[in-house]
Amino acid sequence: MTRNKVFQLHVPEPQCRPGDTPDFSAFDVPKAGEVDRPAVDVDAEDIRHLAYEIVRVTDDEGEAVGPWAPDLTEEEALKGLRDMMTVRSLDARMLIAQRQGKTSFYMQSLGEEAISCAFQAALSPGDMNFPTYRQQGLLVTAGYPIEDMMNQVYSNSADPLEGRQMPVMYSAKDNSYFSISGNLGTQFVQCVGWAMASAIAGDTKIAAGWIGDGATAESDFHSAMVFASTFRPPVILNIVNNQWAISTFQGIARGKAATFASRGLGFGIPAIRVDGNDFLAVHAVAKWAAERAHLGHGATLIEHVTYRAGPHSTSDDPAGYRPKTEAADWPLGDPIKRMKAYLIARGIWTEERHAQAQAEIDSEVLAAQKRAESRGTLHDGPHPSSKGMFDDVFEELPAHLIRQRQEAGI
Amino acid sequence: MARMTMIEAIRDAHDVSMSRDEKVVVFGQDVGYFGGVFRCTKGLQQKYGMQRCFDTPINESGIVGTAVGMAAYGLRPCVEIQFADYMYPAYDQLVSEAARLRYRSNGDFIAPLTVRMPTGGGIFGGQTHSQSPEALFAHVSGLKTVIPSNPYDAKGLLIASIEDNDPVIFLEPKRLYNGPFDGHHDAAVTPWSKHELGEVPEGHYTVPLGKAAIRRPGADVTILAYGTMVHVALAAVEETGVDGEVIDLRSIVPLDLDTITESVAKTGRCVIVHEATRTCGFGAELAALVAHHCFYSLEAAIVRVTGYDTPYPHAQEWDYFPGPKRVGAALTQVMEAS
The missing domain is CATH 3.40.50.970 (Thiamin diphosphate (ThDP)-binding fold, Pyr/PP domains)
Structure with missing residues (x-):
């Protein structure tokens, strides 16, 4: 007779902690261009391998290689670089502004700029993103004014959200950007509902949902997947696997699953892993999924493999839970550097032009910041009127809120 | 029709x-x-x-x-x-x-x-x-x-x-x-x-949200209820002979506070009935509102008749349910208070 084992709880741990030398040797980086590109009407069953491999286009020499290499015009490619540089510059300015006490909080997308910028470039006007708080690149790429983003971050007198939301919880319906909640995962299933509505209404617009690796553990992830599987709405479901959920490494949410993308397979939803630091690869996979949705083949699950190079937010210090140099050792590199190398290899960009563009962008961001600060900061004001605090709870102000506003004397 | x-x-x-x-x-x-x-x-x-x-x-x-x-x-x-x-x-x-x-x-x-x-x-x-x-x-x-x-x-x-x-x-x-x-x-x-x-009626009509209905006018005590409890309250009034004014709130947000306060100002007494558990039930909000807005009209303490603060039991359902007997007892209680 076998003896019963005395149990011990398995708690996954990352490979490296502070003080350790970063080690990504277990992370298998496939060569760019090696993964096949199936037809968009493919069954999930026939592309199971794409949920485990990584679509990569830009190789180490900056060449776009393989079947996923997108057919970007010079203008589109340069805009991609410029959008990513704008996001990074904006993040840098807002981070400093927060440190200076001009606002309460900020969240950068450092190292993840390619994902949102390349993805947005694959959407059409009228499509709708249901983002998390780290996809500011969607807004920048869609042409939303960065000055208005700053107005929101400062909760100043020009804040489009009237000071009601924490910094970075933007809302911009006209720029394909659903209101950010801050409750994790809730937007993933709403996105599926929006896409179902598009189908019910006989529309041609598609929706894109966003969720982090950590939040895939939320039950709303499952809700979104089961509704997307059942009703086959025109939707792209994006998991941004940036390795870290605040201090928790991705193994805590992933459990025994080989990849986050593989979770799509049980639902019969085609799932693709893509190099999230490769603008060209993200754009190609987004285009593929968008075409699939537009042709009525339903949902696609995309896992963007990346690394959160900065802290979770201005309230976080990663030195307490991961090696300080881990970001620099991330094997998929930096998205801006890789895009720059591609453009140079393509012969449409130079180091000089890059330096010049950097200076231009920094100066534009600084000018926007000055304009935004002329409308106030959280610290110094002016702020939106407190009278508006009672508005928009309901369409019309009900009697009890009128009484409470009178009580507040505003 | x-x-x-x-x-x-x-x-x-x-x-x-x-x-x-x-x-x-x-x-x-x-x-x-x-x-x-x-x-x-x-x-x-x-x-x-x-x-x-x-x-x-x-x-x-x-x-x-x-x-x-x-x-x-x-x-x-x-x-x-x-x-x-x-x-x-x-x-x-x-x-x-x-x-x-x-x-x-x-x-x-x-x-x-x-x-x-x-x-x-x-x-x-x-x-x-x-x-x-x-x-x-x-x-x-x-x-x-x-x-x-x-x-x-x-x-x-x-x-x-x-x-x-x-x-x-x-x-x-x-x-x-x-x-x-x-x-x-x-x-x-x-x-x-x-x-x-x-x-x-056939076809389209609406009943506005936030407008209560007085199901039975009365002079002696205001009974605030909604849903099933409206009918329980009406039965309790009938069976006790207390001249209760039964108000059917219809919606609790928005709340028709004016109808409530006008009634309590007239009757001076208030019984609140709901099937939900008592602690922090909506009756607590109603009691607070009535106490605040009608304090000088009240001739008796506001009384709540509610479900008990237990899970809803199966076999004991009718001892849990705030039926007409319990509501009637509350009506008698507030009428006896001076």
């Missing part, structure tokens, strides 16, 4: 709303082909097609979460949660999402959706088919909470809820679906066909 049960009135409200506005869509567990376990959506899929009325997976967060997305798109979903007891997985979507979308986006996005759910006990449903969670909704800024007590109101309030541009929780007292149950569980139930509020 036709006599209808509350089920038929609710089904008719769906029908009227769907025929007037193609943006109205109806879905939930078992609501499509079968027409709902209580049959409130019977025939809608056959009449309006599968695009506008369909079954969903058993996933309340998914039902409400997709409804929020659809409402943000521009549709007007009216969804069913099979029992109010099952709404908890959807609570995050209601509290953090539907209720706050207009506010947090400064009106950029809105969530005009209606979430229907059968509520209350009296059908031997035990602790998982009997709850009255209205206070959990009333506590949330941004949600409207409606509880009809009869077929006429059910139709008019449901149409008004679907047409409302804010999220509405529509709680249907399941013990009232087939008749005006007054708490006498051992007596035969009068069907709605014999009740004047079973008269339901």
Whole structure:
């Protein structure tokens, strides 16, 4: 007779902690261009391998290689670089502004700029993103004014959200950007509902949902997947696997699953892993999924493999839970550097032009910041009127809120 | 004019709303082909097609979460949660999402959706088919909470809820679906066909949210109730002979405070009746409002008659249920107070 084992709880741990030398040797980086590109009407069953491999286009020499290499015009490619540089510059300015006490909080997308910028470039006007708080690149790429983003971050007198939301919880319906909640995962299933509505209404617009690796553990992830599987709405479901959920490494949410993308397979939803630091690869996979949705083949699950190079937010210090140099050792590199190398290899960009563009962008961001600060900061004001605090709870102000506003004397 | 049960009135409200506005869509567990376990959506899929009325997976967060997305798109979903007891997985979507979308986006996005759910006990449903969670909704800024007590109101309030541009929780007292149950569980139930509020006009009409109805005028004590308890209160008044004024709140958010305070100013006494558990129940809010606004008119302490602070028991249902005997005792108590 076998003896019963005395149990011990398995708690996954990352490979490296502070003080350790970063080690990504277990992370298998496939060569760019090696993964096949199936037809968009493919069954999930026939592309199971794409949920485990990584679509990569830009190789180490900056060449776009393989079947996923997108057919970007010079203008589109340069805009991609410029959008990513704008996001990074904006993040840098807002981070400093927060440190200076001009606002309460900020969240950068450092190292993840390619994902949102390349993805947005694959959407059409009228499509709708249901983002998390780290996809500011969607807004920048869609042409939303960065000055208005700053107005929101400062909760100043020009804040489009009237000071009601924490910094970075933007809302911009006209720029394909659903209101950010801050409750994790809730937007993933709403996105599926929006896409179902598009189908019910006989529309041609598609929706894109966003969720982090950590939040895939939320039950709303499952809700979104089961509704997307059942009703086959025109939707792209994006998991941004940036390795870290605040201090928790991705193994805590992933459990025994080989990849986050593989979770799509049980639902019969085609799932693709893509190099999230490769603008060209993200754009190609987004285009593929968008075409699939537009042709009525339903949902696609995309896992963007990346690394959160900065802290979770201005309230976080990663030195307490991961090696300080881990970001620099991330094997998929930096998205801006890789895009720059591609453009140079393509012969449409130079180091000089890059330096010049950097200076231009920094100066534009600084000018926007000055304009935004002329409308106030959280610290110094002016702020939106407190009278508006009672508005928009309901369409019309009900009697009890009128009484409470009178009580507040505003 | 036709006599209808509350089920038929609710089904008719769906029908009227769907025929007037193609943006109205109806879905939930078992609501499509079968027409709902209580049959409130019977025939809608056959009449309006599968695009506008369909079954969903058993996933309340998914039902409400997709409804929020659809409402943000521009549709007007009216969804069913099979029992109010099952709404908890959807609570995050209601509290953090539907209720706050207009506010947090400064009106950029809105969530005009209606979430229907059968509520209350009296059908031997035990602790998982009997709850009255209205206070959990009333506590949330941004949600409207409606509880009809009869077929006429059910139709008019449901149409008004679907047409409302804010999220509405529509709680249907399941013990009232087939008749005006007054708490006498051992007596035969009068069907709605014999009740004047079973008269339901054809076509479109609304009953506005936030307007209470005085079901019985009276001089001596104000009884605040909604849903099933309206009929229990009327029975208690009848049986005690106390000249009670029975107010049917119809919606608790928005609340018709004026009708309440005018009545208590006149009667000087107030009994509050609900089936939900007592602590932090909506009766606590009503008692606080009455105490604040009518303090100098009150001749007796405000009394609440409610469910007890226990789970809803199965075999002991009728000892738990705040029936006419308990309400009658409260009426006698406030009348004896000097």
